[in-house]
């Protein structure tokens with residue numbers, strides 16, 4: 001199947017001379033949830049803005065549903081919904097009109113039943129006659145989502161959707177995302193919250209300095225880069241690791257009360273069984289053992305050298 005979004009050799013140099021994207025290529029399959037992770041200034045918003053036809057690329061090409069985002073912008077805009085970071089709509093307009101008008105802007109015929117459904121899903125229906133300026137910040141965010149869904153897009157972009165939103169909105173938002181996913185809508189989100197990517201994404205892309213450092217199925221990524229840690233709590237503290245255990249990658253923690261063994265989940269043999277036997281043979285008695293899997297955050301920090 002052809003990808004629904006295809007980005008080839010994208011370069012963006014802003015008027016200031018700053019190169020925000022350096023030869024970015026990626027493909028997005030229909031129906032997937034892709035999370036783009038990256039520190040501030042990585043180029044996430046620039047990439048999304050180009051795909052959505054808001055910013056022009058310096059060079060390279062983006063196709064959405066087979067259409068070119070620059071040449072065939074009407075077609076691509078009708079397929080795409082974008083939830084931007086900030087609201088820029090007329091503050092004196094009502095919620096209902098704002099969302100309905102947005103549907104028209106994307107070239108779709110009026111459909112009050114759809115607008116009603118969207119507003120209800122986002123708990124906005126009882127505010128439909130309020131002006132935007134009368135809404136709280138969280139409700140304005142809901143309006144942004146409603147606008148993006150007003151024309152029933154096949155692809156939804158969410159630019160840092162949960163930055164600074166409360167628990168309820170977050171919950172509603174993910175319910176909406178799940179519902180859309182079930183109907184086959186492709187979802188691309190940028191986020192600083194790694195747990196979020198870990199929870200909902202099928203695939204994860206890491207961007208830094210205008211380049212895609214990696215893009216991979218989440219489960220593959222965790223398998224490939226994921227390390228696991230075995231913690232062995234000891235009955236008696238030790239000060240040095242016995243000679244017989246020098247073949248294992250062990251470190252002493254908690255002032256000698258714990259031994260930490262690092263192993264790779266991808267390798268066939270973890271070495272845990274032989275390690276435990278060797279510990280017993282060395283006369284080291286165990287109090288407890290536990291394991292910890294490295295998270296996407298650990299992987300991200302390793303790649304980018306910073307926290308998102």
Ligand SMILES: Nc1ncnc2c1ncn2[C@@H]1O[C@H](COP(=O)(O)OP(=O)(O)OP(=O)(O)O)[C@@H](O)[C@H]1O
Nearest residue numbers: 014016018020038039040041042043044045046047
């Ligand atoms: N209009 C512009 N003119 C010049 N430079 C810009 C412009 N817009 C963005 N940039 C620069 O391009 C780089 C990438 O910005 P972008 O907004 O794409 O990053 P981001 O990954 O979305 O960051 P954040 O997580 O902070 O939103 C930044 O260094 C930014 O300062």
